[in-house]
Amino acid sequence: MRVIVKLFGGLNSGKDFKRTEEGDIIFESVESYSVGQLIDALSLNKKPFIVIHNGIILTHLDIKLKDGDEISLFPPIAGG
Amino acid sequence: MKILRVNMSEDTPMVKVEEIGSYEGLGGRGLTSAIVSKEVDPLCHPLSADNKLVIAPGLLGGTAAAMSGRLSVGCKSPLTGTIKEANAGGQAGQVMARLGYAAIVLEGKPKGDDIYKICINKDGVKVIKDNSLKMLPNYELVERMKGEFGEKIACISIGPAGEMKLAGASVAVTDMELRPTRHAGRGGVGAVMGSKGIKVIVLDDTGTTPRQPKDPEAFKEANKKFVMGLQKHPVTGQGLPAYGTNVLTNIINEVGAYPTYNFKEGRFAGARKISGEVQAELEKQRGGNPTHGCHRGCVIRCSGIYHDKDGHYLTKQPEYETVWALGGNCGIDDIDKIAYMDFLCDNFGVDTIEMGVTIGVAMEAGLIKWGDADGAIELLNEIGKGSYLGRIIGNGAAYTGRAFGVDRVPVVKGQALPAYDPRAVQGIGVTYATSTMGADHTAGYSIALNVLKTGGFVDPLKPEGQVDLSRNLQIATAFIDSTGMCIFIAFALLDQPETNSALVEMLNSFYGWNMTDKDVVEYGKKVLKFERDFNLKAGFTKEHDRLPKFFYREPIPPHNTVFMVKDEELDQLFNW
Numbered sequence: 001m002r003v004i005v006k007l008f009g010g011l012n013s014g015k016d017f018k019r020t021e022e023g024d025i026i027f028e029s030v031e032s033y034s035v036g037q038l039i040d041a042l043s044l045n046k047k048p049f050i051v052i053h054n055g056i057i058l059t060h061l062d063i064k065l066k067d068g069d070e071i072s073l074f075p076p077i078a079g080g
Numbered sequence: 081m082k083i084l085r086v087n088m089s090e091d092t093p094m095v096k097v098e099e100i101g102s103y104e105g106l107g108g109r110g111l112t113s114a115i116v117s118k119e120v121d122p123l124c125h126p127l128s129a130d131n132k133l134v135i136a137p138g139l140l141g142g143t144a145a146a147m148s149g150r151l152s153v154g155c156k157s158p159l160t161g162t163i164k165e166a167n168a169g170g171q172a173g174q175v176m177a178r179l180g181y182a183a184i185v186l187e188g189k190p191k192g193d194d195i196y197k198i199c200i201n202k203d204g205v206k207v208i209k210d211n212s213l214k215m216l217p218n219y220e221l222v223e224r225m226k227g228e229f230g231e232k233i234a235c236i237s238i239g240p241a242g243e244m245k246l247a248g249a250s251v252a253v254t255d256m257e258l259r260p261t262r263h264a265g266r267g268g269v270g271a272v273m274g275s276k277g278i279k280v281i282v283l284d285d286t287g288t289t290p291r292q293p294k295d296p297e298a299f300k301e302a303n304k305k306f307v308m309g310l311q312k313h314p315v316t317g318q319g320l321p322a323y324g325t326n327v328l329t330n331i332i333n334e335v336g337a338y339p340t341y342n343f344k345e346g347r348f349a350g351a352r353k354i355s356g357e358v359q360a361e362l363e364k365q366r367g368g369n370p371t372h373g374c375h376r377g378c379v380i381r382c383s384g385i386y387h388d389k390d391g392h393y394l395t396k397q398p399e400y401e402t403v404w405a406l407g408g409n410c411g412i413d414d415i416d417k418i419a420y421m422d423f424l425c426d427n428f429g430v431d432t433i434e435m436g437v438t439i440g441v442a443m444e445a446g447l448i449k450w451g452d453a454d455g456a457i458e459l460l461n462e463i464g465k466g467s468y469l470g471r472i473i474g475n476g477a478a479y480t481g482r483a484f485g486v487d488r489v490p491v492v493k494g495q496a497l498p499a500y501d502p503r504a505v506q507g508i509g510v511t512y513a514t515s516t517m518g519a520d521h522t523a524g525y526s527i528a529l530n531v532l533k534t535g536g537f538v539d540p541l542k543p544e545g546q547v548d549l550s551r552n553l554q555i556a557t558a559f560i561d562s563t564g565m566c567i568f569i570a571f572a573l574l575d576q577p578e579t580n581s582a583l584v585e586m587l588n589s590f591y592g593w594n595m596t597d598k599d600v601v602e603y604g605k606k607v608l609k610f611e612r613d614f615n616l617k618a619g620f621t622k623e624h625d626r627l628p629k630f631f632y633r634e635p636i637p638p639h640n641t642v643f644m645v646k647d648e649e650l651d652q653l654f655n656w
Contacts, residue, residue: 008330008357010322022352049314050533055336055638059537072334076314078532078571079325079356079382079400080525 003027003065005042006072014043035071036061048073081182086198086207088276089129089188093196093207100182105591107139109165110562110607111183112154116163117610122617126158126268127245127275129189135176135236135251135281136184138564142177142291144299145586146307148564149173149375151236151253156618157267159247159434159476160493160518163614165561166269169374169383170253170262171234172281173564176200178288190277195243199229201284213279215240217427217464218252218260225282226258235260237280239429241463242270246474247494248434249274252426255374255383261396262374265431266520267495268476291590298589302582307379309579313572315534320382320568321371325400326356328499328527329408335531335540336638337504340408341450342440343490343497346504346636350413354403359415360384367391380568386419395423398432401521404499405436410443411451418453424460430474435460437477437496445484488630493518493620502627502643503636505530505540509643510550514625514653516611522567524553528574535574543644551653555604562607563587605656612654622651 005025007013018026027038035053039061051058052072065071083103087094106114112134124130133155140148151173157164176184179200190196195214199206213221218239225235234254241249249270252260264270293299310316319327329351332338336346352358360370366387374383374396384397398419406412406421425432439456442448448455462470472483477496481489490497495518502509507526515523526549530540538545560567565583573580580597588595595603631643 006330006334008334008355009319009327010357050331050531052331052334055334057335057531057533057537057540072331074331075319076532076534077319077323077327077331078315078528078534078568079320079328080522080527080567 001029001033001065001067003038004070005038006070008072009075009077010046011048011073011075012045014045033065034062035065038065038071039073046075049076050074082180083183083185084181084205085185085187087188088186088190088278095205095207103182106562107141107182108136108150108152108562108564109154109167109558110603111136112152112165113163113607113610115183115185116154116156117614120156122156122614123619124156126156126161126272131156131272131275133186133269133272133276134183136182137173137177139562139587140590141173141564143293143590144290145303146310146377146379147566147569149377150561150564150566151176151264152561153251153264153269155269155272158245158271159268160495161618162493162516162518162620163611164267164269164517166264166266167561168251168253168262168264169566170255171375172236172253172283174376175234175283175285177291178285179283184281186273186276186278189275195277195279197279198281200281202287210279215243215466218429219427221280222254222258222260225280229282229284231258232284232286233258234283235280236283238270238273239427240466241429241474242274243279244466244471244474245271245274246430246463246471247271247479248430248438248474248476250429250431252429255396256376259396261426263426263431265433267517270429293590294592295589299586302585302589306579306582306586309576309582310379310569310572313576315571316380316568320380323356323360324370324382324384324397326359326398326403328400329355329403330357331531332500335504337501337531337540338404338408339499339501341411342409342444342488343501346501346638348408351408353413354407354415354418356400359386359397362415363387363397370397372397378566380566382568389416395419395426398422401499402432402436405433406439406456409436409440410456412453412456414453417457421457421460424457424464428460428464430463433498434476434496435473437490438473438480441477441481441486441489442473442484444488445486447484490628491519492627493624495519500527501636502631503641504639506543506643506645507538507540507546507549509627509631510546510645510650510653511554513627513650514550515554516608516615522557524550524557525567525570526550526553528571534571541639541641543646546645547649547653551656554608555601558607559600559604562603608654625650
C-alpha cells in the first residue's frame, strides 16, 4: 500500500519518510492501516484537526486506507 | 452619540449634527441598513442625489473593547441595486466613534464636478473644496493628507475608480501605518461616495478619550474574558495570526472547492505556490510581517505586510479572497504579481474579489490568456488610466460579461461570487443565493461548519441542512456586523459559549442593557428585515435568490457535483 500524505499549516512529521517532488510524504506499508493509525505513525508535531481523505472531510478516522489514497492534514485554521 | 449629515446638493455643502434619536441602539451594519431602509427611495438610481452613503462604526466602536474597529459603509448599491453594507478594518472606525459620531451620512449631489475633503476633529467639521485631489490614487492621496494634517489621522477615501463612479469601486480606510489598505470593497460603495463629490474624510481624534461604559468594572471584566477566549481558541489564537486568511488556499483546494479558470474546476495545480504558508515565509524572509493587526485593539492579528523581492513595501498581506480571485481563479500562480495586483486594486480603489472575477470573465472572453499575470496587471492599469476598457473592467464581472458576450458569469444580483465553489460547498451556495447583498461569503460563512469544523460539521457535498445553517449564520452575522466586531471572532464564539456570553456582557455593561442570547437573535433578524424589506421594494423577488444556471448544470471536478439545494428550500431562508 502506498499513500500520499500532505501536511499543511505548520504540521511536520518527526520521522524520515520518502517524499514526492512536492515534498509530500510517501507512506508505504505491507500492513493495513486506518487513517487514525496512519496519523499515529507519522509522529506529527501537532495533532491534526481536519483530515481529508481523497478530497472528502472525514468525521471518523477508522476508515481503512487503500493503495493510491491521498490524505491531507491540517491543524485548526480559518480565514475568509 | 450623534449623526453627522453632510448635504452636497447646496452651493455650499450643508453640515448638520443631530442626536441619534430613533436610531438609538443601532450601530454598524444595523445602523447603515436602518438609515438606508428608512431614508432612501429603493427605486432611486444609486448614483443620484436620492441615494445616501452611510458610514458607521459599530456599537462598541471607540471603546476599549478588543476587536471593535470595523467600520460599516451602507447605501443602495450601484453594482447590485440592492441595499448594501460593506465593512472594513483599519483605524477610522475607532477614531470616528471617539469623536462621538455614530454615523456620517453623505446626502444629495453636487451640481458641478468639484471634489471635496471633509475634515473632522474634536472642534468640529469642515467641508473643503479641493480639486487638486482629483484622480489621485489612494496612496498618493493619503500622503497628501499626512502632509497637510499630520500623522495622527485616519482617512476614509476613494481612488480614481470611485471618482469615475465605477460599480466595482471601494471605500478605503487607513490602517495603523496610515496606509489605505483596508477596504469596504463590495458593491460599489466607492462609486456612491464619488457621486457625492467626496474624495476623502480626514478624522483626527486628538484630545478625545475612549467612550466610557455605564458599568466600567463589569465591562472591563467582560472584555478580559472575551480576549482570553479569543487567545485560547486555536483558530483565533494561533492559526489566523500565523498565516493570515490565505491559509485557506490549501484546504479549500484539497476539498475540491477552489474555483479555478472562472469556476470550471475545483482544484488549482498552482495552489501551493500562492498559499498562506508560502506567503508568510516570504514575508519573514523579506522583512515584512506575517502577524499584524489592522486596527488598535485587534488581538487576532491576521493581517500582515508584504515586501517585494528587494525588501521594499509592496502591499499589505493579500487576503485569501484576493489571492484566489486574482490568482487561482485566473490560473495565475505568481504570488508577487498577485500581491502587486492587490496594491493596484487598493491604489485605484476597487474591490479585489470583483476585479479578480472580472478578469476571469475577460479571460473567458479571450481578451487575455489564462494565467497571463502581466495581461491581468495591464487590465487593472486601464482602470487607473480611466480608459474605456478600464471603465468596463471597473464596473465588474456582470458588466464585463455583457460587454464581451460571455454567458458563464459567476454573479448573484450582479455581484461576483467569492472564493468557494457552491457545488463543492453547498452551504455557501445558499448564502450566495439568498444574501441581501448579492453573492457575499461573509454574510453567512458556512465554510466554518462545512469545511473548517468550527462550531460543528455539516457535510458540504449534501444539500440537507444547508438552509438552516446559512439562515442561522446570516442572523448571527447581521448582529456581529452591528457591534463593530471583526467577523473572525465568530470562530471562537461558535465553539466557546463563554466567549459568546462575554461579548453580550460587554454590550450590556457598556449600554446598561439586559440583552440575552435570544435578543441577539432578534437583533440579527431585525437588521436582515430592514435589508430584505428594502430589496423587496426595490423590485427583488425570490427569483433573484438563485445562483447562475451553470452551477446547476455543470458538474465541477473533482467531486463532479452540481448545486443541489432546491429553489423551494432557498425560498424558506427568511421564513423564521
